[in-house]
Amino acid sequence: MRAAVLREFNIPITVEDVDLLDLDPHRVLVQTKASPFCSTDVTSFHGNLGKVPPTILGHASTGEVIEVGTQVEGIRPGQRVIIPGTPECGNCYYCGIGRPDQCSELFDIGGIYPDIARTAEGLPVSAAGCVGGYAEIMNVSKNQVFPVETDLPYDVLSLLGCGITTGVGAVFNVAKVQPGDSVAVVGCGHLGLWVVQAARLAGAGRIIALEPHAGRRSLAGELGATDLVDPSVQDAADAVKSLTAGRGADIVIEAAGSPDAQRLALEVSRRAGTVVFSGLDQAGAEVKLPQIPLAVQSRQLLSTQNGNVRMRRDLPRYICLLERGMLDAKPIITSRYSLDDINLALKKSENLDDLSGIFVF
Ligand SMILES: [Zn+2]
Numbered sequence: 001m002r003a004a005v006l007r008e009f010n011i012p013i014t015v016e017d018v019d020l021l022d023l024d025p026h027r028v029l030v031q032t033k034a035s036p037f038c039s040t041d042v043t044s045f046h047g048n049l050g051k052v053p054p055t056i057l058g059h060a061s062t063g064e065v066i067e068v069g070t071q072v073e074g075i076r077p078g079q080r081v082i083i084p085g086t087p088e089c090g091n092c093y094y095c096g097i098g099r100p101d102q103c104s105e106l107f108d109i110g111g112i113y114p115d116i117a118r119t120a121e122g123l124p125v126s127a128a129g130c131v132g133g134y135a136e137i138m139n140v141s142k143n144q145v146f147p148v149e150t151d152l153p154y155d156v157l158s159l160l161g162c163g164i165t166t167g168v169g170a171v172f173n174v175a176k177v178q179p180g181d182s183v184a185v186v187g188c189g190h191l192g193l194w195v196v197q198a199a200r201l202a203g204a205g206r207i208i209a210l211e212p213h214a215g216r217r218s219l220a221g222e223l224g225a226t227d228l229v230d231p232s233v234q235d236a237a238d239a240v241k242s243l244t245a246g247r248g249a250d251i252v253i254e255a256a257g258s259p260d261a262q263r264l265a266l267e268v269s270r271r272a273g274t275v276v277f278s279g280l281d282q283a284g285a286e287v288k289l290p291q292i293p294l295a296v297q298s299r300q301l302l303s304t305q306n307g308n309v310r311m312r313r314d315l316p317r318y319i320c321l322l323e324r325g326m327l328d329a330k331p332i333i334t335s336r337y338s339l340d341d342i343n344l345a346l347k348k349s350e351n352l353d354d355l356s357g358i359f360v361f
């Protein structure tokens with residue numbers, strides 16, 4: 001199969017033929033139909049997330065099942081499936097307490113992802129994040145394959161493995177936004193724009209978008225933000241206070257990734273408010289936060305991986321919202337690429353020229 005292989009950090013990714021390894025009894029082969037280029041992979045490309053080359057990036061995808069291992073039940077060739085960035089093994093401690101977003105099958109393997117193929121010269125190639133969506137075929141654990149019944153196009157479905165689940169899940173599962181709440185969203189990229197849409201669905205009274213990029217800020221307005229703030233020219237804390245009776249936002253969701261953005265999120269929240277961190281800068285990054293807003297002023301500081309979703313419960317809900325047009329993927333999908341465009345997609349993501357660029361196969 002053809003795959004985009006990261007051979008070395010900071011060196012253009014090569015699209016090459018690789019040989020898939022034999023299918024393990026517990027794994028599934030999926031014909032890739034669409035994979036979104038995720039901004040996280042810019043960080044991985046630069047070697048800042050601990051990936052080990054040669055590897056195939058792309059940590060969320062969608063496609064059609066080709067073949068299932070001999071021990072796989074409930075998944076059949078021909079099914080349309082979502083391959084999210086997080087498996088749900090159903091057996092580990094975290095799956096047992098209803099937190100499959102922390103499933104041991106991903107988080108307790110020490111960052112060593114399974115080899116799924118070999119290069120022409122015989123080097124083993126892993127699937128980064130256990131998915132490897134930037135390739136014609138994915139070889140994935142059965143616990144990472146979620147069949148769906150919907151006629152939504154694959155490019156839209158591909159966003160359910162990372163962007164939609166993280167953004168929408170942050171609003172409903174983590175922040176638990178109530179009708180009338182004031183919600184500030186720090187960062188309106190591909191993730192924050194899903195947060196804005198979900199906050200509108202939740203009935204937020206005010207949705208305040210904090211975003212320096214003019215195009216993204218105005219799109220946030222089109223998708224439901226009631227107030228737009230440019231934190232690069234305005235004092236964001238003053239602006240948010242003036243919109244919330246001098247208090248700060250009831251709920252703040254950070255969707256930008258940098259430690260600065262996370263500090264800003266705390267700064268624009270009200271006393272006893274809720275702050276949710278969902279972005280990631282790079283492995284080893286640290287956030288320094290003032291103590292008074294957290295201790296004396298009792299803000300609830302939460303964080304989330306993949307929106308704390310449970311795929312079997314939340315996928316059908318989010319698909320229903322997409323089908324009814326209550327969540328809109330159209331403005332989020334800004335480019336469609338073939339696999340050969342991988343380095344262009346990377347550059348456009350890094351330059352903020354794309355929200356979500358999708359590889360279609
Ligand atoms: Zn992602």
Ligand SMILES: [Zn+2]
Nearest residue numbers: 089092095103
């Ligand atoms: Zn598990």
